[in-house]
Amino acid sequence: MLRIECPWCGVRDEIEFRYRGDAGAPRPAGDAPAAEFIAHVYERSNPRDWHAEWWLHVAGCRRLLRVERHTLTHAIRSVVDATDAREEPG
Amino acid sequence: MNSAAIPSRPPATRERRSTGRYSWLRLLREGLGGQLGWSPAWHKSAPRPHYRVVIVGGGGHGLATAYYLAREFGIRDVAVVERGPIGLGNVGRNTTIVRSNYFRPENIRFYDYSLRLWERLEHELNFNAMVSQRGTLNLFHTEAQRDLFTRRANQMQLLGADAEPLDREALRELVPLVDLDNGRFPVLGGFLQRRGGTVRHDAVAWGYARAASALGVDIIEHCEVTGIRRNDGRVSAVETTRGTIAADTICLAVAGHSSQLAAMADLRLPIETHVLQAFVTEAIKPVLDVVLTYGAGHFYVSQSDRGGLVYGGGIDGYNSYAQRGTLPMAEEVAAAALTVMPALARLKVVRQWGGVMDMSMDGSPIISATPVRGLVLNGGWCYGGFKAIPAGGMTTAHLIATGTPHPLAAHLSLERFATGRTIDERGLGPFPYAH
Numbered sequence: 001m002l003r004i005e006c007p008w009c010g011v012r013d014e015i016e017f018r019y020r021g022d023a024g025a026p027r028p029a030g031d032a033p034a035a036e037f038i039a040h041v042y043e044r045s046n047p048r049d050w051h052a053e054w055w056l057h058v059a060g061c062r063r064l065l066r067v068e069r070h071t072l073t074h075a076i077r078s079v080v081d082a083t084d085a086r087e088e089p090g
Numbered sequence: 091m092n093s094a095a096i097p098s099r100p101p102a103t104r105e106r107r108s109t110g111r112y113s114w115l116r117l118l119r120e121g122l123g124g125q126l127g128w129s130p131a132w133h134k135s136a137p138r139p140h141y142r143v144v145i146v147g148g149g150g151h152g153l154a155t156a157y158y159l160a161r162e163f164g165i166r167d168v169a170v171v172e173r174g175p176i177g178l179g180n181v182g183r184n185t186t187i188v189r190s191n192y193f194r195p196e197n198i199r200f201y202d203y204s205l206r207l208w209e210r211l212e213h214e215l216n217f218n219a220m221v222s223q224r225g226t227l228n229l230f231h232t233e234a235q236r237d238l239f240t241r242r243a244n245q246m247q248l249l250g251a252d253a254e255p256l257d258r259e260a261l262r263e264l265v266p267l268v269d270l271d272n273g274r275f276p277v278l279g280g281f282l283q284r285r286g287g288t289v290r291h292d293a294v295a296w297g298y299a300r301a302a303s304a305l306g307v308d309i310i311e312h313c314e315v316t317g318i319r320r321n322d323g324r325v326s327a328v329e330t331t332r333g334t335i336a337a338d339t340i341c342l343a344v345a346g347h348s349s350q351l352a353a354m355a356d357l358r359l360p361i362e363t364h365v366l367q368a369f370v371t372e373a374i375k376p377v378l379d380v381v382l383t384y385g386a387g388h389f390y391v392s393q394s395d396r397g398g399l400v401y402g403g404g405i406d407g408y409n410s411y412a413q414r415g416t417l418p419m420a421e422e423v424a425a426a427a428l429t430v431m432p433a434l435a436r437l438k439v440v441r442q443w444g445g446v447m448d449m450s451m452d453g454s455p456i457i458s459a460t461p462v463r464g465l466v467l468n469g470g471w472c473y474g475g476f477k478a479i480p481a482g483g484m485t486t487a488h489l490i491a492t493g494t495p496h497p498l499a500a501h502l503s504l505e506r507f508a509t510g511r512t513i514d515e516r517g518l519g520p521f522p523y524a525h
Contacts, residue, residue, distance in 0.1 A: 044360065
């Protein structure tokens, strides 16, 4: 059971959240070539390491969070609101 | 017989690759003769400096690919390199189900071909893989689901696969422990694929390893690949913990870790790695002689020959390389188990484990050439790789040997994502955690 520290609600069990996938693939600019959009939609680095990912706190504050979690140990090292994460590159 | 009378086994040598034919007559002869004539089922090879084909991953698909390369295409200069011992990866960690009850025509053709290869596998390999066509039964619980399953069954029958509808009376007889009158999810009926069933997973690895080894394939265990060398856009060698091995073609068959190996060749794949759990209960007398799947949740169960009920459900749902499961999914699967078969509440779960899956972006596998010349990928099996082992091996061998995709697997190319020809059986979109 993951315990995710929501910036708004405190530490909560993973069952309150819904996983929304890789947060490490920024959307290309609107006029980017198709190949960049294909890579954005389909290709993943899928690390066996730290992984930035989106989690939606559906059974809590309903905010979208950006979580950094290790895919081998499941340790979590940062949780921020998606709005605050928006300016981070990648 | 006292212990002093047990002789040591004759050492295996490179020259003595064939283990002789297994038969009841030989069993009898060896039994009477002190079991002196057996030799290890496959030769444990040391790496040679160069091979025509190096297959990374000694699981079901890697070993099957090596076997069919040698047997169907006459390519015997092949090495299978495996990080650990043969049979301890995903091929030995699944729920052993084989079936071809898919909806998409290309999936039905591919998986039914696999089923036909399973049906003749034991004779071909001269190895008892305990292929048990006990039937795969899918329950449905709503009228809409009946329509969907009927359409799928029609599709299967049009393509030569078998599927038959069962009403509640037939179900009462076939699976008496199923709670047909569940208040929330009453069972309206089911579809049975009689040719589906289970196969002993370890024996599949051992049987293919033995047959490939007898044909001259080098099976190199405890040999982890640490790098893929390229020369002018083409693969040239794998770097391993047992030295560098040059190869004309390198095939990755490492589902669960495909992204890791592909990254060694600077490739990013349409794959995420997720954990899938499986569970085994204590052994009981025979209570279930089909593979049963629940239609109102993700749950499948069969009874092993030892008597334990082997069951599983969906993936844990977030990227993970941890080969262990987490409790929320264990609880969800158990809840589904008790909804469909309440009597299971009396059983203790004696084993639970998690394996890592290549979850692809459309839920379908990838058998394909890659942008790196000479690098072939067999991966993206999601959690359906076991049933596909014979077809996956045959079609991957075809791709390696001829340079062109096998007609039954041409749709599984990597290019399908860029061209929009994804094989999305459930229509879920590019979200691996949802497949």
